[in-house]
Amino acid sequence: MTAVAERVSPAIEPTLFRQLLGCFPTGVAVITTRDAAGKPAGLTCNSFSSVSLEPPLVLFSLRKASKLLETFRAAEGFAINILSEKQDALSGRFASSRIEDKFEGVAWRSGGLQLPVIDECLASFECLTFACHEAGDHYVFIGEVKHMDGGGSDHALVFYKGAYMMLAESLRKLVVQGKLGDADIDEAYRNLYGTLLRLACSRATEAELDAVETSVAAIEQHPDEAPLAERIASASGFFGAIAVAGHNAALQLMAQTMTTVLRERMTHVLSVRPRPDLFPLRRKIVASLRQRDAEGAAAALDALITQLRTMDSSSRA
CATH class of the missing domain: 1.20.120.530 (GntR ligand-binding domain-like)
Known part of the structure; x- marks a missing residue:
């Protein structure tokens, strides 16, 4: 099977791979946790996905090069904060490497697991880490949902072909x-x-x-x-x-x-x-x-x- 695959499949070019993946619109979330000192930490992610209903499992993937990788690996859990189209500035803030304190000026609260939950999101899921798997240049974090909450009725912030897309445009x-x-x-x-x-x-x-x-x-x-x-x-x-x-x-x-x-x-x-x-x-x-x-x-x-x-x-x- 491997020999056949090598014979019929050309090498995957990373830039084109990223470009074609961008043809699939995805929602945008901010993944949050706390570091060893209890300080909130978070980053923007569009790799969130559901996994299972029983038990309720979700996942996100994180680059090995991320500065927060060890923070998430050491934490007992994480929260998924689904952004609305009004929160595109938050997405940029938590994705920026130039902003040291991502939570400064951001409205948030401690959820049921004492994880940082961002206000006015469309939905939030607080999870205990169920599993963490190495996968290529990423780690895949699977979480078991323990608390969840629904927010407003706005449209979701969507990422498509390298840019934000408003569903109601x-x-x-x-x-x-x-x-x-x-x-x-x-x-x-x-x-x-x-x-x-x-x-x-x-x-x-x-x-x-x-x-x-x-x-x-x-x-x-x-x-x-x-x-x-x-x-x-x-x-x-x-x-x-x-x-x-x-x-x-x-x-x-x-x-x-x-x-x-x-x-x-x-x-x-x-x-x-x-x-x-x-x-x-x-x-x-x-x-x-x-x-x-x-x-x-x-x-x-x-x-x-x-x-x-x-x-x-x-x-x-």
């Missing part, structure tokens, strides 16, 4: 270029979130309804000069809370796409300003949810969208 271009019309977007919101509100009236827990009401309060509490990023976050939080309360995974995935549309429109298309005229309409949605009034909640959403579009149209006229 095509959608973003459509929004910015004005190729998604107001009428189509409004219809999508009415149908998607109207359905989610109806589902929430029968499925949502009281805690989930509290989350919707809290998101409404967050919007109302913005001062007039609140930064755009805060307004976008609170508006996204409102619709995100409704999506969670609807308890439908497929519709929640669609809602994540609509969140991207909302974010891009607020950033590039709409004139974002205080809208106290919308406060009673959001409160009506909350009240209808509390009363488990599905049609009332959907009607309040319809009124909210109509009022929002009416005012936006007049401001652009």
Whole structure:
């Protein structure tokens, strides 16, 4: 078998090998642990993969040339922090050899295994080291997941052909270029979130309804000069809370796409300003949810969208 392979296979050229591997899009993670003194350590990695469900095993690979190799080999465990597309700066920070203290200015906490868990990641997995195998110029670390947590609903940061790729890039271009019309977007919101509100009236827990009401309060509490990023976050939080309360995974995935549309429109298309005229309409949605009034909640959403579009149209006229 070896003789046959040597006869039909040309030598693998490392640069081309790397280039062709880059044709496979991968997620980006920051792998963290603690050194012998308890100091947090971490690096950027796109070699993360799942291995097994029973027991729950994951892996990542680390170059033998890495300065942190011995730190990870000596540690009892490690944490996988899956980055969102908003965290591309974190990816660059933990990949840089010029930054001595990677955690300076980074929001993080100690997880259940006392491993460093980075805030606002899409997901985190704290693992005890299950096995470590030498493989060519890398070591493969296999970890057994002991704690895990899910974060926001943003899109994942993706590495493709040597660069970051935003999963929503095509959608973003459509929004910015004005190729998604107001009428189509409004219809999508009415149908998607109207359905989610109806589902929430029968499925949502009281805690989930509290989350919707809290998101409404967050919007109302913005001062007039609140930064755009805060307004976008609170508006996204409102619709995100409704999506969670609807308890439908497929519709929640669609809602994540609509969140991207909302974010891009607020950033590039709409004139974002205080809208106290919308406060009673959001409160009506909350009240209808509390009363488990599905049609009332959907009607309040319809009124909210109509009022929002009416005012936006007049401001652009």
